[in-house]
Amino acid sequence: MGDPTFSIGMKLRHARKIKGMRLCDLADQVECSEGFLSKLENDRVKPSLQLLHRIVAVLETSISNLFSESNDSIVSRAGTRQVLHTSNIRPGEGVGLETLVSPSAGHLLFGAIHIVRAGGGSSGTIVHEGEELGYVLEGELDLNVDGVEYHLMPGDSFFFPSKMPHGYRNPTDKETKVLWVNTPPTF
Amino acid sequence: MGDPTFSIGMKLRHARKIKGMRLCDLADQVECSEGFLSKLENDRVKPSLQLLHRIVAVLETSISNLFSESNDSIVSRAGTRQVLHTSNIRPGEGVGLETLVSPSAGHLLFGAIHIVRAGGGSSGTIVHEGEELGYVLEGELDLNVDGVEYHLMPGDSFFFPSKMPHGYRNPTDKETKVLWVNTPPTF
DNA sequence: TCTTATTGGTCAAGTCACTTGACCAATAAG
DNA sequence: CTTATTGGTCAAGTGACTTGACCAATAAGA
Numbered sequence: 001m002g003d004p005t006f007s008i009g010m011k012l013r014h015a016r017k018i019k020g021m022r023l024c025d026l027a028d029q030v031e032c033s034e035g036f037l038s039k040l041e042n043d044r045v046k047p048s049l050q051l052l053h054r055i056v057a058v059l060e061t062s063i064s065n066l067f068s069e070s071n072d073s074i075v076s077r078a079g080t081r082q083v084l085h086t087s088n089i090r091p092g093e094g095v096g097l098e099t100l101v102s103p104s105a106g107h108l109l110f111g112a113i114h115i116v117r118a119g120g121g122s123s124g125t126i127v128h129e130g131e132e133l134g135y136v137l138e139g140e141l142d143l144n145v146d147g148v149e150y151h152l153m154p155g156d157s158f159f160f161p162s163k164m165p166h167g168y169r170n171p172t173d174k175e176t177k178v179l180w181v182n183t184p185p186t187f
Numbered sequence: 188m189g190d191p192t193f194s195i196g197m198k199l200r201h202a203r204k205i206k207g208m209r210l211c212d213l214a215d216q217v218e219c220s221e222g223f224l225s226k227l228e229n230d231r232v233k234p235s236l237q238l239l240h241r242i243v244a245v246l247e248t249s250i251s252n253l254f255s256e257s258n259d260s261i262v263s264r265a266g267t268r269q270v271l272h273t274s275n276i277r278p279g280e281g282v283g284l285e286t287l288v289s290p291s292a293g294h295l296l297f298g299a300i301h302i303v304r305a306g307g308g309s310s311g312t313i314v315h316e317g318e319e320l321g322y323v324l325e326g327e328l329d330l331n332v333d334g335v336e337y338h339l340m341p342g343d344s345f346f347f348p349s350k351m352p353h354g355y356r357n358p359t360d361k362e363t364k365v366l367w368v369n370t371p372p373t374f
Numbered sequence: 375t376c377t378t379a380t381t382g383g384t385c386a387a388g389t390c391a392c393t394t395g396a397c398c399a400a401t402a403a404g
Numbered sequence: 405c406t407t408a409t410t411g412g413t414c415a416a417g418t419g420a421c422t423t424g425a426c427c428a429a430t431a432a433g434a
Contacts, residue, residue, distance in 0.1 A: 010348075023421060033384050038422055048382065074332050078342025135366050137324070145261050155265025161197075179322050181368050210392065220413050225393055235411065380431075388423070394416085403408075 008066050009043035015059040016041075029058045125167045132166070132182045133159045139176030143168045195253050196230040202246040203228075216245045312354045319353070319369045320346045326363030330355045 016026055023041075027034040032051060039045045047055070049063075056063050125144075134157060141152040146164040151171075160166065162182065170176045203213055210228075214221040219238060226232045234242070236250075243250050312331075321344060328339040333351040338358070347353065349369065357363045 022419085024419095034420090035385070035422075035424095036383060038420095039383095042422080044423095045382070051382085074335070074347050075330070075337045075339065075343060075345045078340065133368065135322075143262070148261070150262045152262065153265065156262060158262045160261050179366055181320065209390090221391090222393075222395095222414070223412060225391095226412095229393080231394095232411075238411085376434095378431100378433080381429085382427105383429105384427080385425090386423105387425100389421085391419095393418075396414090396416100398413080399411090401408105401410080404406085 007043045009041040011061075011066050012055065012059070013041040015056075015061045019059060026055070026058060030054045125165050131159070131161050132180070133157070134178050134180045137177040137179055139170065139174055140172050141168055141176050141178060142171045194230045196228040198248075198253050199242065199246070200228040202243075202248045206246060208246075213242070213245060217241045312352050318346070318348050319367070320344070321365050321367040324364040324366055326357065326361055327359050328355055328363050328365060329358045 016023075023034045023037050027037055030037070030051070031054070036045065036047075037055075040047055052063055052066075056066070136152045136154050136156050138154055143150045143152055143158055143166070145158070145160050145166045150158065152158065203210075210221045210224050214224050217224070217238070218241070223232065223234075224242075227234055239250055239253075243253070323339045323341050323343050325341055330337045330339055330345055330353070332345070332347050332353045337345065339345065
């Protein structure tokens with residue numbers, strides 16, 4: 001039937017979930033009421049442009065993001081994904097991690113990302129809420145979960161709650177591709 | 188430090204989430220109190236073997252499942268995954284779908300599965316709660332979401348809320364491999 | 375002009391799913 | 405015959421979200 005689109009409300013909710021915020025947290029920072037945000041995310045009201053501006057600023061997205069790519073955002077094609085260099089890691093240094101944004105951007109519950117990692121370096125040890133699941137497409141990955149080291153080869157997969165301290169690194173000098181999916185920090 | 192294991196409570200909660208049940212639903216069917224189930228899933232009490240039996244019956248799992256594979260369940264190796272032929276579809280017929288259980292079995296929030304589909308046939312049209320995300324590893328997949336048909340090739344990915352009517356089929360006579368992840372019916 | 379809507383928003387009560395603490399019966403132990 | 409311990413219930417509490425009643429400000433009609 002109609003074009004498969006995602007409403008502004010859905011996109012806003014996703015953006016909030018990705019940042020692990022509750023409605024009341026967002027309401028605090030945006031300086032509006034929790035109730036209004038609830039209605040907004042359920043597409044029962046439309047915000048003023050001023051308010052929308054404050055919201056996207058807090059959620060680190062953009063207004064155009066909310067309106068663009070409404071159509072055909074269901075599928076994202078190989079080679080057409082946007083590459084995000086992970087912030088505060090300079091390319092070619094540290095973990096050397098690039099994130100190919102999968103269909104997730106602007107959507108709902110999944111914080112799904114497709115990671116391409118160039119060799120060398122190591123992530124720090126990470127602890128947070130949510131859960132992680134991954135599948136190694138190419139290359140090798142050393143995954144450390146709760147003090148146990150796993151050496152992963154293509155076709156291997158993993159799953160763990162994000163609150164288990166975890167880190168990873170690419171032990172080779174070749175690129176490693178991992179399909180990495182995680183739930184938002186809070187559910 | 189300690190072995191990365193998943194508690195019985197976590198496994199029970201996962202099994203329940205996968206079936207989209209609330210604590211009160213399970214309590215109804217098992218004929219025990221909601222409060223007790225809550226404590227059970229948070230590992231604050233231990234159930235009698237009788238009660239545990241009734242619970243795993245409703246959740247369609249097994250007691251041994253709850254205790255086994257406690258260790259090293261973080262990682263599942265290529266070629267070592269259990270194959271589940273989707274129930275009420277006879278192999279070689281219909282969608283011809285096999286599910287390679289990924290690390291998900293016995294775990295928490297993700298209903299993550301690794302699907303291997305032999306050629307031919309078609310899934311029906313599916314509508315439910317939750318969300319779906321997939322990545323085509325090999326072969327081709329025709330995905331229909333909300334009336335729109337997408338032809339997917341390796342490297343393509345998709346995302347949609349499960350309440351959009353969706354179906355899929357393999358238009359070729361070769362096997363298609365999709366890494367298919369979905370959130371539980373209710374969050 | 376003075377109604378009369380409509381829009382953008384607040385506030386407090388309600389709801390839903392889950393959690394927690396108080397309590398209780400039945401078996402075990404001293 | 406006390407006194408714990410275990411397995412369990414019940415009802416009140418909690419956290420996050422939703423909803424309905426209401427209100428001020430701008431717009432529109434007669």
